[in-house]
Amino acid sequence: MRKLLVFIFPLMLFSCNGNAQKNDKASQEYEVTKTDAQWKAELSEGQYRILRKGDTERAFTSPLNDIKEPGTFVCAACGNPLYKTKYKFDSGTGWPSFDRPIEDAVSYGRNTSFGYEDNEVHCARCGGHLGHVFEDGPRNTTGERHCINGLAMEFIPEGE
Numbered sequence: 306m307r308k309l310l311v312f313i314f315p316l317m318l319f320s321c322n323g324n325a326q327k328n329d330k331a332s333q334e335y336e337v338t339k340t341d342a343q344w345k346a347e348l349s350e351g352q353y354r355i356l357r358k359g360d361t362e363r364a365f366t367s368p369l370n371d372i373k374e375p376g377t378f379v380c381a382a383c384g385n386p387l388y389k390t391k392y393k394f395d396s397g398t399g400w401p402s403f404d405r406p407i408e409d410a411v412s413y414g415r416n417t418s419f420g421y422e423d424n425e426v427h428c429a430r431c432g433g434h435l436g437h438v439f440e441d442g443p444r445n446t447t448g449e450r451h452c453i454n455g456l457a458m459e460f461i462p463e464g465e
């Protein structure tokens with residue numbers, strides 16, 4: 306019996322360990338990962354607060370609100386293409402709003418390392434906090450409203 310335990314015990318350890326590693330990886334599996342100090346040095350103060358600390362900019366402050374020309378909104382932290390002007394609509398909220406993201410560009414939900422809420426939207430490449438998604442968007446398209454901080458994005462006009 307004692308011999309059997311000797312075999313079982315290491316196996317249990319191994320399997321617990323395996324799970325722990327998997328969980329760690331899930332929170333860090335972004336293609337772009339940097340330390341907090343690196344992000345702080347690279348981003349403006351406002352960008353850092355929103356992208357890395359989950360803050361929200363004041364409504365009607367982003368110049369990206371008014372953009373109507375064709376182009377792509379990319380992540381201000383890592384350059385990942387997130388949204389297109391053709392997905393943008395005037396929600397009247399004071400934040401750039403889109404009815405859908407570029408496919409696979411964003412991920413949703415809780416990231417315990419950031420303290421995300423369930424409806425939070427973040428960049429699928431670097432994990433940066435972008436904004437929130439709501440279900441009161443245009444009913445003639447997706448019904449989704451991606452309410453995104455302008456400071457979390459940069460606009461690249463089509464052809465550039």
Ligand SMILES: [Zn+2]
Pocket residue numbers: 380381382383384385428429430431432433
């Ligand atoms: Zn990003």
